[in-house]
Amino acid sequence: MGRIVGIDLGTTNSLVAYLDARTGQPRCIPGPYGSTLCPSVVSLDPDASIIVGEAARRRLLTQPERTIYSVKRLMGRGPADVQSELQLFPFRIDPNSNHVIRVMLGDKMFTPPEISAFILRELRNWAESYLGETVDRAVITVPAYFNDAQRQATKDAGRIAGLEVLRLVNEPTAAALAYGLHETQRGHVAVYDLGGGTFDISILKLISTGEGDIYQVLSTNGDTHLGGDDIDNLLQAFVHERIRETEDLDFSPHGELAQDLRKSLIAAKHELSEKESVTLRFILPNGKTFVHNFSRADFEALVQNVVNRTMGPVKQALADAHLAPSAIEEVVLVGGTTRTPLIRRTVQEFFGRKPHTELNPDEVVALGAAVQANILERGVSNMLLLDVTPLSLGIETYGGAVSKIIPRNSTIPASAQEQYTTGVDNQTGIDIHVLQGERELAKDCRSLARFTLKVSPAPAGLPRIEVAFLIDANGILQVAAKDMRTGQQHSIEVQPSYGINDTEIERMLEESIEYAEQDFAERQLIEARTESEAILGATTKALANPQSAEIAATERSNIEAAIAALKQSAAGTDYKLIRKCIDVLNHTTEHLAELLMNSAVSTALAGRKLAEV
């Protein structure tokens, strides 16, 4: 079996990390551009190959209709859920999507787990080429607030990418693991995680026992629509408004310019974490330069509301854990947005202590996932993670009300058993609707699954069926039913309300492998073409060298024939043929190269005294 890695599948960026056996420390793996951050962007090239990461991010402007970002927002969600997202994100959703959203890239349709799978496959490639080993298993992090459908979708993405997902770990929990707080601290820890698109707060308890250390998550809360993107939106709206006022210029038709402006605003935001003020300069379509001086105070006034919105969930999480802010011994900050000084200050004031910021807040979640991956790889460990379910599990009862059977913040795995019987004679089925959420009415909660218990005809009230609802260690629901009269296991088909079934996953896995192969071929072709250009250039230069006059006419015509063959093959798409032609040209020019090398050496030596060599 191959290696297990830890993956942070983020809204904006994704990362992969492993545990370095030499140092015993987790490390993030860099990609081809040298950065450990892989932009969570996927683009479908017109030649049908898939492009992921930085290269795809660059296509956001040039090929927006073939490129998608922030796909995490669509994971495990139905078309009705994402209407508000569509106001903010230019997702092109297939209007015929029913229970699963399909996004269009060019003229092809993909489900969100398929798109996430492309990102996972890319990270897997990074890890495999860096480690020189097969990677087939992973620990993937999810926001603590993710519901069952979102977790299932993440797990499905892993499967489609050919990865066995051993564990989904909550992002804040992973962050605490990365800090290795159990080694130095006992007591209560708050993890405040404000990323690009989501906010999470978790309250953990660190306990030492005879067997080792336990991370027990006491409570978790958050907001799936709160993050650095909101700050960027506020900044952008503010500046658009200014430009409209002073220049009478509407930015909405200028998609590309708006993106450029957003980029400079994000840069300004980052600078304001270090500096007290920045000057924003931006060239407008009318040729004028827009200049605005942002002080940190202006900026903070603008984003105060975003920061305030994080405090509600923080207070709720503390209340659920039955703790006062002063009972928290350590505070950990996660997510790039926590670099904002206003956030650091607000958190510090609320808890009355300085938060941990030693690790890179962008990497900390992936690092923690690698720690958990290592624990699982070794099987036995002196550390155990006890996570909780973020939302209550309930069942629809008569009249559309919800009966809660597993309360939120229950340690997982957790289960509940419910008994069912029939209401009328010879009833053949009992409909069951499973929901997740805190509201009292079924229509206000999130539908997880519906299924019908099949019953053999009998007088009303006689059949007795026990249904066991189980939330596994990943926070994903499993359902089993038992006939209490016969003791027989009852088979049930659970159709997830917003999920993909097994057959579809198998099909997607196959397609994804095809893409991967196409991908590989594509890369090989690009590399072969680049190499052929290099060798063609060098040969042309060599032939132009006066020294080459020394070679025989037949040799020269052989070389010219090899050049022509290479040029022809490079115009095609068969990378193996290009490689072969490169080899032929290399071989044909061996003598010429030797000749030039010798003359180069003598040129280099010319005019020098032997002693100087």
Added chain:
Amino acid sequence: MDGLEQKFLQLSWKLHPDNFVNTDERERELSLQRSSRLNDAYRVLRNPVARVEYLLELEGMRKEGEHQQQAPPELLEEVFELNESLDELREAKSAGANLANLAAKLRAAEKNFGEKLHEVDAEMKTAAQQWDAALDANASESDREAILQRLNELLNRRSYIRNLVAGVEKELQGASC
């Protein structure tokens, strides 16, 4: 750390699915079943009210979903007053009248019932201790029955008061004052 928590953590070490990642499917399934049961048990036992409910279910005193929603007699007058105030508040709300006075009155009532809830909790704790003592002393069936009856009454009263308080909270929130 109390005995219950210690036992819970000890068993968690043994049963948690993370310890069984590299084992066969059957073992993984067993670990999942058992650790979920462990967590369920801990969830019930560490909460005094859930614990009493579970005890009463075990002893056949109480069936899930069946409990009295009758006002305890000694609270009747106060409950009557409270319901009147709630009606007034609803009327005032729909008429768009000034709610400040009514809200203050309701808040006082909410506080009053909140205190009663604490009293019930304290009484329940005493009764639960009596139950433990009765078991230790090998008390007669009728003595034990009496304690269970008392616990059941307290539980009914508790859920009644809690519903009242929750109802008032909801109305006050709606009044946003």
